[in-house]
Amino acid sequence: MRVSIDKSSIKGEVFAPSSKSYTHRAITLAALSKESIVRRPLISADTLATVRASELFGASIEKMEDKLIIHGNNGKPKVPDDVINAANSGTTLRFMTAVAALTEGITVLTGDASLRTRPNGPLLEVLNKLGVKACSTRGNERAPLVVKGGIKGQEVSIDGTISSQFISALLIICPLAENSTILSIKGQLKSRPYIDITLEMLELAGAKIHTDDSNGTRFTIPGKQKYDFKDYTIPGDFSSASYLLAATAMIGGSEVTVKSLFPSRQGDEVIIETLRQMGADIIWDKEAGNVTVRGGRRLKAITFDAGSTPDLVPTIAVLAAVAEGTSRIENAEHIRYKETDRLRALATELPKFGVDLKEERDSLTITGGKLQGAQVHGWDDHRIVMALTLAGMVAGNTTIDTTESVSISYPNFFKDMRSLGARIKDISEE
Ligand SMILES: O=C(O)C1=C[C@@H](OP(=O)(O)O)[C@@H](O)[C@H](O)C1
Ligand SMILES: C=C(OP(=O)(O)O)C(=O)O
Numbered sequence: 411m412r413v414s415i416d417k418s419s420i421k422g423e424v425f426a427p428s429s430k431s432y433t434h435r436a437i438t439l440a441a442l443s444k445e446s447i448v449r450r451p452l453i454s455a456d457t458l459a460t461v462r463a464s465e466l467f468g469a470s471i472e473k474m475e476d477k478l479i480i481h482g483n484n485g486k487p488k489v490p491d492d493v494i495n496a497a498n499s500g501t502t503l504r505f506m507t508a509v510a511a512l513t514e515g516i517t518v519l520t521g522d523a524s525l526r527t528r529p530n531g532p533l534l535e536v537l538n539k540l541g542v543k544a545c546s547t548r549g550n551e552r553a554p555l556v557v558k559g560g561i562k563g564q565e566v567s568i569d570g571t572i573s574s575q576f577i578s579a580l581l582i583i584c585p586l587a588e589n590s591t592i593l594s595i596k597g598q599l600k601s602r603p604y605i606d607i608t609l610e611m612l613e614l615a616g617a618k619i620h621t622d623d624s625n626g627t628r629f630t631i632p633g634k635q636k637y638d639f640k641d642y643t644i645p646g647d648f649s650s651a652s653y654l655l656a657a658t659a660m661i662g663g664s665e666v667t668v669k670s671l672f673p674s675r676q677g678d679e680v681i682i683e684t685l686r687q688m689g690a691d692i693i694w695d696k697e698a699g700n701v702t703v704r705g706g707r708r709l710k711a712i713t714f715d716a717g718s719t720p721d722l723v724p725t726i727a728v729l730a731a732v733a734e735g736t737s738r739i740e741n742a743e744h745i746r747y748k749e750t751d752r753l754r755a756l757a758t759e760l761p762k763f764g765v766d767l768k769e770e771r772d773s774l775t776i777t778g779g780k781l782q783g784a785q786v787h788g789w790d791d792h793r794i795v796m797a798l799t800l801a802g803m804v805a806g807n808t809t810i811d812t813t814e815s816v817s818i819s820y821p822n823f824f825k826d827m828r829s830l831g832a833r834i835k836d837i838s839e840e
């Protein structure tokens with residue numbers, strides 16, 4: 411799909427979509443429990459991949475109006491009848507590779523062309539140390555992956571510099587193993603807040619995990635536990651909301667309230683503080699869960715450490731492109747291992763709007779200025795498409811392709827933007 415975008419200011423109220431990360435965890439843990447209800451799940455291409463995988467592991471999932479009723483496998487996933495296709499979802503692939511370790515047979519996992527380029531080495535290595543047989547069919551740590559269950563438990567350490575999803579995946583399965591596990595993280599851990607979300611959800615499922623050091627990088631996990639996930643309502647997603655908040659802040663005459671944004675463990679909450687630091691007029695009523703932004707103030711450059719919040723990088727890059735002065739996005743190498751190499755994607759597309767940008771291995775340096783309309787490529791990556799849409803709303807006279815990719819995390823993105831007044835047209839047929 412291709413869209414054209416004219417200069418747009420936006421006004422009104424909109425609900426943030428539900429959190430992708432919380433939805434993946436809720437479904438995965440409910441599928442490993444007996445009976446659970448997950449309310450207000452995000453229904454998107456990525457979370458549906460987790461639904462399908464959980465069904466293949468023996469859960470039955472009833473999809474109702476605004477909830478999922480999940481009859482789980484009670485900690486004993488069955489050997490899947492078919493290959494697990496995680497499609498475009500890294501979270502699904504990593505979590506389900508770990509769940510496969512709990513089965514008494516062999517599971518094959520794959521994904522789309524993008525997912526089959528993403529690394530899984532640290533997860534495979536640790537699963538093998540835990541008594542599982544896990545490998546890549548091509549011997550390159552990429553999917554397709556083959557996992558033969560039989561997790562025991564051990565003292566192991568895992569590299570935390572590539573993806574926190576490996577650690578979340580192990581935290582989800584180790585309580586169900588025969589023996590205890592001691593898991594320590596080595597290297598500079600990236601994306602920490604996602605591990606905290608995992609620990610929060612595991613606690614709700616009744617799991618006991620002891621965090622042994624003050625950095626939160628060593629866990630003792632007793633084995634032979636059972637999960638009981640019960641009934642949970644998914645909070646709003648700050649990564650998805652970041653596009654709405656940033657668009658409003660960048661465009662004079664805009665005023666938008668995004669609802670359903672309550673405090674949670676999502677690191678991407680920091681978008682609110684970042685916009686404030688850049689000089690935006692933004693108010694967060696935490697009790698009501700409302701964030702209101704008024705556009706029109708001149709935004710100032712910032713230095714942004716992306717270590718904990720990789721998914722905000724495309725949003726921050728576009729904010730930097732209109733801000734006064736030179737911004738730096740640092741500590742960002744892990745953003746190269748996403749659906750695309752997002753530093754490369756941004757460094758290729760933003761200059762088409764006239765943006766002055768320098769790409770280094772783990773940083774982007776961006777000098778803000780006036781954007782001019784451009785024909786840009788969305789790289790089949792939902793976050794690149796959504797971020798470029800914001801640039802298009804500022805610049806006008808812009809087209810973007812591969813826009814169907816918003817279905818990964820925010821299927822109603824264009825509908826919501828249009829409902830707020832954004833001038834975005836589907837031009838796929840033209
Ligand atoms: O665990 C999760 O829900 C996620 C963790 C992050 O990935 P990494 O840990 O690979 O940085 C994030 O980028 C992804 O969108 C969702
Ligand atoms: C990287 C992302 O997700 P995943 O790793 O689950 O594909 C994302 O949503 O930006």
